Each structure stands twice: as C-alpha cells, then as structure tokens.
Amino acid sequence: MCTTCGCGTDKIRLDGKALQQHESIGNLSHQRAHNTIDAHYHSHAPGMHPERMVKIERDILAKNNQYANRNRHYLCAHGIFSLNLVSSPGSGKTSLLVKTIRALQETHNQPLAVIEGDQQTDHDAARIRATNVPTIQINTGKGCHLDAHMIAQAIQQLELQNDSLLFIENVGNLVCPASFDLGEAHKVVILSVTEGEDKPLKYPDMFRAADLMLLNKCDLLPHLTFDADLAIKYAQRINPALQVIKISATGGEGMPQWLDWITAGCRKTFITKHLPSR
Numbered sequence: 383m384c385t386t387c388g389c390g391t392d393k394i395r396l397d398g399k400a401l402q403q404h405e406s407i408g409n410l411s412h413q414r415a416h417n418t419i420d421a422h423y424h425s426h427a428p429g430m431h432p433e434r435m436v437k438i439e440r441d442i443l444a445k446n447n448q449y450a451n452r453n454r455h456y457l458c459a460h461g462i463f464s465l466n467l468v469s470s471p472g473s474g475k476t477s478l479l480v481k482t483i484r485a486l487q488e489t490h491n492q493p494l495a496v497i498e499g500d501q502q503t504d505h506d507a508a509r510i511r512a513t514n515v516p517t518i519q520i521n522t523g524k525g526c527h528l529d530a531h532m533i534a535q536a537i538q539q540l541e542l543q544n545d546s547l548l549f550i551e552n553v554g555n556l557v558c559p560a561s562f563d564l565g566e567a568h569k570v571v572i573l574s575v576t577e578g579e580d581k582p583l584k585y586p587d588m589f590r591a592a593d594l595m596l597l598n599k600c601d602l603l604p605h606l607t608f609d610a611d612l613a614i615k616y617a618q619r620i621n622p623a624l625q626v627i628k629i630s631a632t633g634g635e636g637m638p639q640w641l642d643w644i645t646a647g648c649r650k651t652f653i654t655k656h657l658p659s660r
Contacts, residue, residue, distance in 0.1 A: 443561060461546075462544070464549075465566060482644075485637060499550070506551065520532050526557070528550065547648055550566060569592040576599055579613040590620050595617050596626075596627050596640065597610060601635065627639045
C-alpha cells in the first residue's frame with residue numbers, strides 16, 4: 383500500500399479536470415486513509431492498532447476490486463482487449479508504446495485507445511496523441527498508481543469502440559500498481575537492460591502479478607554488463623508462468639513476437655465475446 387493512495391480530491395486530474403476520488407478508496411475520507419497508510423509505513427499515527435490498519439487497507443483494496451470487476455465485465459462484454467503496462471520510471475515504456483501503436487496501425491484495422499497515467503504533466507499523453515489515437519491523461523498528483531475507479535471514469539470519457547484494444551500506461555512504479563487490479567486482461571511488466579538483473583527479486587509482487595515481461599532496450603546489451611539470461615531466470619523464479627520477450631523499441635528486436643502476442647489476445651477476446659451463451 384502506498385503513502386497517499388492517490389486519495390486527495392484536489393490532486394487527481396483526468397485530462398486536466400479534477401477527479402473525485404473518495405469512491406476510489408472505498409468511501410474512506412482522505413485524512414482517514416492517509417493516516418492509516420502513513421501509520422503502516424512511517425508510524426505517523428502510533429495510536430492506530432495494527433489490526434485496524436490491516437482492516438482499512440483491505441477495505442481500500444476490496445472497494446478497488448469492485449470497480450475492477452465492473453471494468454472487466456464492461457470490457458469483456460464489448461470485446462475490448464486491455465493491457466496494463468507497468469514499469470519503473472525510465473524503462474522506455476512510452477517509447478515502446480508509441481512504436482507498438484504505429485506498428486499496429488500499419489498492419490491492423492482494430493481501433494486503439496490509451497489511458498496515460500503520470501503524477502504530473504501530459505508530456506507522454508502528447509506523444510501518444512501524435513499517433514492520432516484517442517488518449518486520456520490521468521494525473522495522480524502525489525498518488526503513485528492508477529486505480530480502478532480512475533479507469534472507470536476514463537473509459538466513460540473515451541467512449542471505447544467495440545472489439546478494440548486499450549492500453550493503460552500506469553504510473554512508473556514497481557510497488558503499488560501490483561496490488562491494484564484495474565480490470566485489465568493482463569499486466570505487462572517492462573524491465574529495461576539499463577536496470578539491475580535483480581529487479582524481479584527486489585519487487586516480486588509486480589513480476590508475480592504480470593503475465594508477460596518485456597525486456598526492453600536490448601539493442602544496448604553489447605554496451606552493458608547486464609546479464610539478460612539472469613534477469614529472466616530471476617523473473618521466472620518469482621513467476622514460473624511468466625512469458626518473456628526480449629525487445630527493443632529502437633532496433634525493432636522482438637517487435638513481431640510482441641505484436642503477435644497482442645493479436646492473439648485480441649482474437650481470444652473477440653471469440654469469447656461472441657461465444658453463444660449457455
């Protein structure tokens with residue numbers, strides 16, 4: 383659980399407009415949630431009993447999961463394949479997303495949309511909008527992750543098309559986004575070769591929650607001492623079912639495999655939507 387949980391009503395913004403966030407933390411007041419989580423990490427509220435803190439944290443996640451389930455039901459019912467892209471800052475997540483969108487636009491007719499999460503600025507959203515893909519920017523202020531209520535409001539504003547593809551680029555952080563289900567089909571964790579091989583061991587919850595790891599910036603491997611095989615070994619030690627694609631947004635390595643993985647997910651979502659009900 384993070385320090386502020388993004389619960390400040392005057393700090394979360396959806397495309398520049400203030401977003402009401404009390405609902406996203408389970409109708410807990412800003413101060414109550416802030417004190418609770420601070421107590422857990424920084425002992426700012428020493429009078430709070432540990433069992434009480436655990437209960438409120440569970441309430442927060444339970445409320446988030448209710449929204450996530452609604453999001454998932456909506457997305458599945460409309461044949462929308464959704465991916466939650468997560469990473470630490472500087473992994474090349476936005477560059478890879480832009481490259482992916484442009485590649486899909488050349489080979490697919492499927493509608494695309496993006497929800498972009500950052501604490502401040504709309505710089506990354508501007509890069510995505512340059513591809514002419516509908517994009518919503520969520521600025522979380524001090525919050526270090528997106529939550530399912532934010533995504534629900536963004537989905538409503540985007541007016542997503544049926545049988546489309548939705549990318550959610552989460553705030554750069556390998557801790558809290560692991561705990562917050564957004565209703566996505568898959569979490570895709572991006573690890574760059576400019577980081578440490580032991581990132582999966584240091585942040586196991588994220589790699590355990592992900593279904594795919596993209597090992598990015600592989601064009602730089604000849605210039606680094608990064609051991610790609612060891613990084614993959616560590617990641618699959620945490621999550622033996624984790625699929626891995628070595629990729630480079632700059633050089634193009636791994637892009638065909640990544641696009642094939644997306645295409646397969648879109649096809650599965652489409653087929654599931656059109657299965658006859660029993």
